[in-house]
Amino acid sequence: MRTIRAAAAVTALAAVTGCGGGTSADGGGSNESPKTLTYWASNQGPDIEADKKILTPELKKFEQQTGIKVKLEVVPWSDLLNRILAATTSGQGPDVLNIGNTWSASLQATGALLPWDRKNFDAIGGRDRFVGSAVASAGAEGKDPAAVPLYSLAYALYYNKKMFAEAGISQPPATWDQLVADGKKLSKNGKWALGAEGGNLANNIHQVFVLGKQHGADFFDSSAKPTFTSDGAVAAVKQYVDFMAKDKIIAPGNAEYAQNQSLQDFARGRTAMVLWQAAASTFAAQGMKPADWGVAPVPVPAGAPGTGRNTNSMVAGINMAVFKNTKNIDGAKKFVKFMTSDAEQKLLNKTYGSIPPVKAAQQDPAFSAPDLKVLRDTLTAGAAPLPQVPTESQFETAVGTAVKQLWADAAAGLPVTTESVRARLAKAQQQMQQ
């Protein structure tokens, strides 16, 4: 009964308030409340209070410039998607909100977000100000983006210099074969070469998506139908899980990690490498000095990072969206313009350790620190957005769970074969209903 209530709670809200996401057909919003805005910010800092501290002065600045008061609410990641769904259903949501960029196409499909056509982009300084790959991760291909890039991130390989030196390894691996060879040298005496977050569905997806690209596989075909069981996708998932099952360079315990324990292991010298996005501040918080670790591009099968089979990261990051039924459409656009201005982009991305998706702001010397430079170069040259299909959210769950179960098999010493991987992925594919 509780589940019924859960499933119906959202609609009850709509019933009580007597609306169903009411907005005009053209979805342009209105200017009924030109002096106020509500903003849902995603939790980017160490905690919600930290985010409030970081954002409040900027919102005050915006208020001084425009006279528009912004009411801030920082929403934890665990709640954000459900909150957005409830807001979409009831029409009672914020004016402006942050979304994970991988959800862009799924949320775009709800029709609740303002499409960023040329006119809207022009209102915030033009589409050309943004890095192309970041804009590509803001909605389905061929449609106007459902959001505007705000913070960009990419994956890099972080490695422990001391452990590498002790194992006689002079430089970080550039290919997967090198990583496995180095990994075998590093994995001994209770220490392991590579960290993973086997229980974290999103992280699983990020890794196998990139490996899929390197195997020439997309997880969806051109008509947005899932192709999880293609040879390339199966090989990609198997390659990732084989780091534990076959190569023995990931500790079995990593199979149940889902709370960034792999970063703790790295900081404590138990693990020599992790694949992560902007981990510097976490390492510092764990007591690591910047000189203790190095950063390199995520390995590729051969050659240098690039496009297609040499893709070495997904385009990670946060986008900013406007609800279509906002009562302050002009103010919302002004606010997006303010948050994506060169000055704010430099300030906010420096604070959060991310990369500005705005080209001009990226030129700031602060983003040339070794770790950020690798992220920046990756975003420019080697990153591809996750499939921008309406069922992306289901894909993350279905395939992320399949990979999680394969980690559990590997950790328990059960065989991980091409057949077992294909079977798990086939089940995931069949569960994708639309």
Added chain:
Amino acid sequence: MTTVAPGRTDRADSGAGSGKGDARRRLPRIPDRIRHGGLPYLLLLPAVVLELLVHLIPMVMGIVMSFRRLTQFYIRNWGEAPWAALDNYKVAVDFDAPIGQALLHSFYVTCLFTVFAVGLSWLFGVGAAIMMQENFRGRGFLRAVFLTPYALPVYAAVITWAFMFQRDNGLINHVLHDQLGLTDQPSFWLIGDNSFIALVVVAVWKSWPFAFLIVMAGLQNIPRELYEAAAIDGAGVWQQIRKITLPSLRPVNQVLVLVLFLWTFNDFNTPYVLFGRAAPEAADLISVHIYQSSFVAWNFGSGSAMSVLLLLFLLLVTAVHLLLTSRGRRGADA
């Protein structure tokens, strides 16, 4: 909910001079017609309105949603979602296809989990309550300790268990493997088949104090003379429990087991906090499974259909339980 009919005295003519009449004169003037016919309903109205708003209307909406193809394309205006007739139900009960298979598997897991969790909770609750009947030093303290799990916030308690069950740094493996040497290597408790054991342990830890509390209250109603008479007749402790305690507790146990069953079968917090959005197959409880179908897979029509099926199952079980227990009572009364 039953309504209490107005007492006969209320329908008596307001006789001035009688004590009752004096009391009635102090009440606000209510027209006789309302007082005699509609007052109970008037008093019930706020509760009925609230119940409708927060419970029944959403439930009806959930049932309506189960007949629609409600995906993210329509959540903005769910009334426009196309009718699916019985399609959502067909998908849910097609046990040859993956969605039906997964739901059936989840149902089995939930049934097994419920049997273990309710059985053990009841056993511990009854055992502890019987032991606590005797007066001894520290009984009050122990009672308070026993009730602690029931008083703790569920989220905090379960997250603590999740830490304790961690393979590499958890207290459970530290004791079982490092200190007692009972396992060859540290076991996984949050992934793989052992996750079922972890789930049952946490559920029992969480709910046995409730059983203890209810049974303890039930024991207060058993006259001491029965035990004294039995002791004089030479009955031992086991015989006293079998012949006096358990039969006397039957009405309490009937309600207790039903409530524990409903709570356990529907338990969402424990698996969700322990395993997150994607529970291991061995611990895939139906409440989280339905949540996933609705809020994670964005298929609210399918999730609602599964919810309705679950509701029907629970109603059936409850009806059978009530039928059997009321028969039992009638039999006992005869």
